[in-house]
Amino acid sequence: MKGYYDISGDGGSNVLAQVDAQQARIAQNLSLVRNLLAIGSGKGGVGKSTMTMQLACALRRQGYAVSIMDADLNGPCQARLGGLRETILLPGASGATVPTTESGIGVVSMATLVPEPRAVEFESVATGSSHTWRATKEFTILRELLEGMDWGKLDYLLVDLPPGVERIVQYAELLGPTAMFVLVTIPSELSKGVVARSIEALKQTSNPILGYIENMDGYFCQDCQRVKPLYPAQSSIQFELPRLGTLPFDPALAAHCDRGGSLADLSTLPSWPLLQRIAEEMLKRAAELTPSEETR
Amino acid sequence: MKFLCVSCDEAMKLMEVAPPDRGSLSVVYRCPTCAQEIAMLTNPFETQVVSSLGVQIGADSDPMDGESRCPFSSMVPELGAPGEESSPELRWSPEASSRLANMPEFARPLAKAGIEKFAKERGLGEIDLGVLDGARKSMGM
Numbered sequence: 426m427k428g429y430y431d432i433s434g435d436g437g438s439n440v441l442a443q444v445d446a447q448q449a450r451i452a453q454n455l456s457l458v459r460n461l462l463a464i465g466s467g468k469g470g471v472g473k474s475t476m477t478m479q480l481a482c483a484l485r486r487q488g489y490a491v492s493i494m495d496a497d498l499n500g501p502c503q504a505r506l507g508g509l510r511e512t513i514l515l516p517g518a519s520g521a522t523v524p525t526t527e528s529g530i531g532v533v534s535m536a537t538l539v540p541e542p543r544a545v546e547f548e549s550v551a552t553g554s555s556h557t558w559r560a561t562k563e564f565t566i567l568r569e570l571l572e573g574m575d576w577g578k579l580d581y582l583l584v585d586l587p588p589g590v591e592r593i594v595q596y597a598e599l600l601g602p603t604a605m606f607v608l609v610t611i612p613s614e615l616s617k618g619v620v621a622r623s624i625e626a627l628k629q630t631s632n633p634i635l636g637y638i639e640n641m642d643g644y645f646c647q648d649c650q651r652v653k654p655l656y657p658a659q660s661s662i663q664f665e666l667p668r669l670g671t672l673p674f675d676p677a678l679a680a681h682c683d684r685g686g687s688l689a690d691l692s693t694l695p696s697w698p699l700l701q702r703i704a705e706e707m708l709k710r711a712a713e714l715t716p717s718e719e720t721r
Numbered sequence: 722m723k724f725l726c727v728s729c730d731e732a733m734k735l736m737e738v739a740p741p742d743r744g745s746l747s748v749v750y751r752c753p754t755c756a757q758e759i760a761m762l763t764n765p766f767e768t769q770v771v772s773s774l775g776v777q778i779g780a781d782s783d784p785m786d787g788e789s790r791c792p793f794s795s796m797v798p799e800l801g802a803p804g805e806e807s808s809p810e811l812r813w814s815p816e817a818s819s820r821l822a823n824m825p826e827f828a829r830p831l832a833k834a835g836i837e838k839f840a841k842e843r844g845l846g847e848i849d850l851g852v853l854d855g856a857r858k859s860m861g862m
């Protein structure tokens with residue numbers, strides 16, 4: 426009797442061919458994106474999303490074409506950060522048109538489709554089992570975003586990753602081996618311990634890690650115009666990665682994020698020079714790891 | 722998944738996929754030699770395995786038609802959007818329909834609702850590429 430491998434084809438289901446075709450369409454759709462940059466951590470609440478938007482602003486200020494894909498489907502922030510909560514996706518000539526902020530940064534976020542305070546619900550034909558399929562469905566949606574948005578010609582597509590150490594490798598697989606990673610932490614041992622796990626997990630991949638950013642490294646006091654400490658100065662956890670920079674907690678920056686402020690507003694804040702420096706370090710590191718970056 | 726006609730030792734051919742019924746798919750296979758037919762009846766978990774990949778059993782490799790995979794479809798009525806059904810008084814030109822079909826599937830119901838609302842507010846009877854451009858411009862795109 427014949428076995429599975431004695432029979433050519435896939436029995437008519439065409440499932441494998443559809444998955445392959447989808448991968449090919451994603452590669453084609455991203456062919457004009459020069460750099461994929463994933464901003465992750467593993468830990469939640471460290472400022473990945475705000476840092477992603479701020480880095481996008483810093484890159485935009487340098488004249489780069491930048492878009493953000495909010496890969497956090499369950500806690501999407503980028504629409505609010507970009508002031509695009511009232512926008513829906515509309516069809517363009519080559520997929521859905523990417524909404525842009527007034528600063529010209531493209532933003533694709535579930536928050537434009539699902540208004541606050543609603544939560545994204547992952548429906549399942551297998552009643553009561555949506556938890557079983559959540560991850561698969563999430564990645565299907567992300568593949569559809571990569572495939573179905575008109576990303577166009579970009580210097581940088583920043584991907585704002587959700588928390589979860591185990592998932593960081595899955596995002597690396599989704600984005601492919603050329604996607605570069607930047608990790609965000611806060612100075613606490615708790616956060617650094619989780620980020621250390623993410624670094625270890627990413628070692629399973631060939632994806633370059635540009636470095637890490639220490640967010641909320643102190644508190645910017647508006648009264649005395651000085652940065653005061655928030656965490657103990659010494660940490661027992663050291664990363665074998667370049668530190669791309671530090672950013673103190675700045676109430677003015679937090680307010681700016683909440684209202685979805687513009688690049689023009691951002692560039693008036695005390696944190697702006699630090700953000701620009703982080704972006705410059707990031708680009709320098711990217712150029713070191715991918716020497717032909719400018720010619721890609 | 723492949724099916725073998727044991728008596729003929731021949732691979733069976735997929736003949737028909739019936740629309741899902743309460744999460745179950747009926748897929749008919751026939752032996753090309755003896756014409757014996759069998760039906761694979763999936764349980765909802767088995768159906769979900771395939772649907773979660775964003776593909777359909779027996780579909781063409783170029784998808785974009787068939788059952789919605791919209792994870793937000795239950796919200797569409799609450800958002801004042803008509804979902805996949807078009808308003809009867811509005812026609813979609815083939816070109817405009819094609820552009821809609823190139824969007825991520827989960828985003829289509831809301832896009833369709835938004836465009837139809839835009840067209841109705843302007844007393845338009847057909848949605849063509851010009852209307853799509855107008856809708857995008859009205860949203861600053």
